[in-house]
Amino acid sequence: MTPTLDWLAEPCPPIDQTAVQHALARQDQLTKPPGSLGRLEELAVRLAGLQRTATPEVDPVRVLLFAADHGVAAEGVSRYPQDVTKQMVRNIANGGAGVAVMAKAVGAGLDIIELGLATGSEVVEGVRSEPLGPGSGNIAREPAMTPEQLARALDIGRDAVDRAVDAGVRLIIGGELGIANTTAAAALACALLDRAASEVVGPGTGLDSAGVNRKAEVVARALALHASEPRDPLEMLRRLGGFEIAALAGAYLRAAQRGVAMLIDGFIVSSAALAAVRLQPAARDWMLFSHRSAEPGHRLMMEALEADPLLDLGFRLGEATGACAAVPLLRLACAVHRDMATFDEAGVSNAC
Ligand SMILES: Cc1cc2ncn([C@H]3O[C@H](COP(=O)(O)O)[C@@H](O)[C@H]3O)c2cc1C
Numbered sequence: 001m002t003p004t005l006d007w008l009a010e011p012c013p014p015i016d017q018t019a020v021q022h023a024l025a026r027q028d029q030l031t032k033p034p035g036s037l038g039r040l041e042e043l044a045v046r047l048a049g050l051q052r053t054a055t056p057e058v059d060p061v062r063v064l065l066f067a068a069d070h071g072v073a074a075e076g077v078s079r080y081p082q083d084v085t086k087q088m089v090r091n092i093a094n095g096g097a098g099v100a101v102m103a104k105a106v107g108a109g110l111d112i113i114e115l116g117l118a119t120g121s122e123v124v125e126g127v128r129s130e131p132l133g134p135g136s137g138n139i140a141r142e143p144a145m146t147p148e149q150l151a152r153a154l155d156i157g158r159d160a161v162d163r164a165v166d167a168g169v170r171l172i173i174g175g176e177l178g179i180a181n182t183t184a185a186a187a188l189a190c191a192l193l194d195r196a197a198s199e200v201v202g203p204g205t206g207l208d209s210a211g212v213n214r215k216a217e218v219v220a221r222a223l224a225l226h227a228s229e230p231r232d233p234l235e236m237l238r239r240l241g242g243f244e245i246a247a248l249a250g251a252y253l254r255a256a257q258r259g260v261a262m263l264i265d266g267f268i269v270s271s272a273a274l275a276a277v278r279l280q281p282a283a284r285d286w287m288l289f290s291h292r293s294a295e296p297g298h299r300l301m302m303e304a305l306e307a308d309p310l311l312d313l314g315f316r317l318g319e320a321t322g323a324c325a326a327v328p329l330l331r332l333a334c335a336v337h338r339d340m341a342t343f344d345e346a347g348v349s350n351a352c
């Protein structure tokens with residue numbers, strides 16, 4: 001039976017403006033010239049509003065990493081072979097992948113959810129396997145997903161967030177893995193933003209300029225094949241996305257519905273965040289953005305989401321590594337907000 005999509009319409013709670021006003025007032029009483037801790041101050045105020053509290057906290061943090069293969073890999077759009085997806089799932093579970101090392105280093109939990117691999121799923125300790133097929137369809141020739149697969153993928157994302165929030169998680173991070181998923185993400189972003197393939201497609205794992213041109217042609221073919229009227233974000237996600245991208249869209253929407261802050265990583269997950277915001281604009285309030293991806297099309301997605309990511313470190317790995325790198329900044333923001341002395345408490349003279 002196809003799961004119902006009714007839950008997608010459940011409302012997202014608003015930010016607590018009273019908590020925002022109190023947090024702003026406290027920031028101005030702390031022993032520093034107002035605004036001198038810049039975006040750390042903004043982060044604390046934002047988290048206070050999201051968490052409806054005077055003392056926001058980000059811990060526990062959990063990374064939800066969704067992995068899946070993509071049929072469009074057959075078009076030669078990645079520098080790496082498709083087998084890498086499965087090999088990297090093992091590497092993440094074994095603690096050797098970038099996200100595994102970084103999540104551990106910053107004290108974030110890591111849930112690995114596999115939604116379908118080209119050579120079949122396998123039992124790997126520490127990996128939750130929920131295969132929807134051997135990967136999504138080749139978007140240059142067919143839709144990425146059937147309606148049933150889309151609904152299941154959205155539900156898998158929702159359920160991962162529900163498990164995390166029920167366990168007390170205060171900050172949700174989405175991560176992805178899937179060879180060729182920068183092609184799917186670019187195609188989805190083009191459709192959602194009404195942009196041409198050449199404006200959004202980039203090198204991904206490291207294509208040369210001839211490779212980027214070929215990839216843009218593949219995306220242009222996919223866009224021509226799947227042009228949909230009316231412009232429905234769910235249908236764009238089904239036709240042009242992928243299992244892990246749809247799960248991420250479901251996860252982001254659910255985090256907003258549950259009133260939990262999320263930290264958005266790089267290029268691929270941003271296409272899912274954009275889809276979630278197109279489904280429910282109020283979901284945007286619950287999103288923080290970790291870093292600017294070196295993948296050129298990321299900039300257009302950030303502009304559309306009115307996002308100004310915290311870091312710009314030349315990252316282009318995905319997996320949630322950029323978001324892990326930003327976690328200590330969020331912790332610092334909360335520590336400063338909670339623990340700095342006020343002018344009164346410290347006996348320091350405020351401005352004349
Ligand atoms: C070893 C390795 C580890 C990765 N970890 C994330 N990605 C990233 O690169 C892939 C997308 O790029 P493209 O569309 O060019 O294939 C995804 O797996 C993404 O998570 C990786 C890629 C590789 C090769």
Ligand SMILES: O=C(O)c1cccnc1
Pocket residue numbers: 182204205265266267268269293294295315316317318319
């Ligand atoms: O920014 C990302 O998420 C990204 C960019 C290139 C390849 N994989 C991931």
